[in-house]
Amino acid sequence: MSISPTEQGSVYHNPPVAVVVATEDVHLVQEAEQLIKKLGDPVPDPEYIIHFGPRGVDIRSATTKNKNGHRVDFATIDRRTGAGNLSRKQVFPKSIGAPSTTVIDATAGFGEDAAMLALIGYTVVAIEKSPILSVLLRDGLRRAKQNKELWTALGGRLVLIEGNSLASLPTVPHVDVVYLDPMFPPKRKKSALPQGSIQILQSIVGYDPPDKTNILFEQAMQTATKRVVVKRPNHAPFFSDNPVAVHKGKLVRYEVYKPNT
Numbered sequence: 676m677s678i679s680p681t682e683q684g685s686v687y688h689n690p691p692v693a694v695v696v697a698t699e700d701v702h703l704v705q706e707a708e709q710l711i712k713k714l715g716d717p718v719p720d721p722e723y724i725i726h727f728g729p730r731g732v733d734i735r736s737a738t739t740k741n742k743n744g745h746r747v748d749f750a751t752i753d754r755r756t757g758a759g760n761l762s763r764k765q766v767f768p769k770s771i772g773a774p775s776t777t778v779i780d781a782t783a784g785f786g787e788d789a790a791m792l793a794l795i796g797y798t799v800v801a802i803e804k805s806p807i808l809s810v811l812l813r814d815g816l817r818r819a820k821q822n823k824e825l826w827t828a829l830g831g832r833l834v835l836i837e838g839n840s841l842a843s844l845p846t847v848p849h850v851d852v853v854y855l856d857p858m859f860p861p862k863r864k865k866s867a868l869p870q871g872s873i874q875i876l877q878s879i880v881g882y883d884p885p886d887k888t889n890i891l892f893e894q895a896m897q898t899a900t901k902r903v904v905v906k907r908p909n910h911a912p913f914f915s916d917n918p919v920a921v922h923k924g925k926l927v928r929y930e931v932y933k934p935n936t
């Protein structure tokens with residue numbers, strides 16, 4: 676299917692999204708065409724629009740007039756070191772371990788955690804199965820390349836892969852750490868991610884079923900040499916028995932498991 680690079684190019688799909696192309700950027704038009712192929716049959720009442728425009732790719736509500744879509748924007752990550760967000764003393768990097776570590780983030784989502792780790796100094800391969808999120812991630816990385824300061828800070832340490840980690844993990848060479856942040860149903864409204872991001876994730880990818888997450892965890896335990904780290908909301912039960920360490924934040928905790936390798 677071909678689409679014209681105009682605002683009227685609107686096609687509907689399942690999951691509940693429409694794709695709108697409002698740019699003539701050849702790369703983005705190609706990305707849009709590939710996404711349309713992957714999404715398959717149109718859906719009649721989309722909840723969200725994947726908007727390819729002059730500012731890049733965003734996901735926005737199809738039902739409200741709010742044109743402020745949600746983009747992957749690594750430039751918005753608070754990059755204060757010292758006692759700030761990127762301090763190695765924060766619970767997240769503490770759970771991952773030494774900074775020279777190589778990490779597979781097997782549940783990339785909007786890439787915030789993966790980018791944080793790369794900014795701190797870890798070498799990160801982030802895998803995301805949703806083609807919609809993958810388009811947003813690639814666009815975020817493309818825009819990061821145009822921001823000299825941010826690109827220098829990332830230092831080429833963030834690689835994105837679109838694919839299912841269940842298929843990818845058994846094929847990759849061993850890494851120090853595999854990091855998992857599966858979708859878990861919220862107890863209340865509060866969550867570690869901003870509400871908008873959570874709502875989008877719920878709509879676009881839903882919750883990760885425990886049987887699939889359990890297999891992913893087992894594969895992670897075969898792939899990592901040093902640690903498997905699982906992020907859980909504080910209200911959730913522990914993912915597995917016998918974590919070797921638990922690093923607790925305000926809303927979430929990071930459970931550390933010793934792999935089988």
Ligand SMILES: C[S@@+](CC[C@H](N)C(=O)[O-])C[C@H]1O[C@@H](n2cnc3c(N)ncnc32)[C@H](O)[C@@H]1O
Pocket residue numbers: 781782783784785786787788789802803804805808838839840841856857858859876880883891
């Ligand atoms: C809670 S979100 C992760 C949020 C992420 N940590 C961040 O900072 O934005 C979980 C993501 O994992 C992805 N996911 C779940 N199972 C996966 C798998 N087997 N392979 C790749 N991605 C997966 C989902 O599509 C979803 O985008």
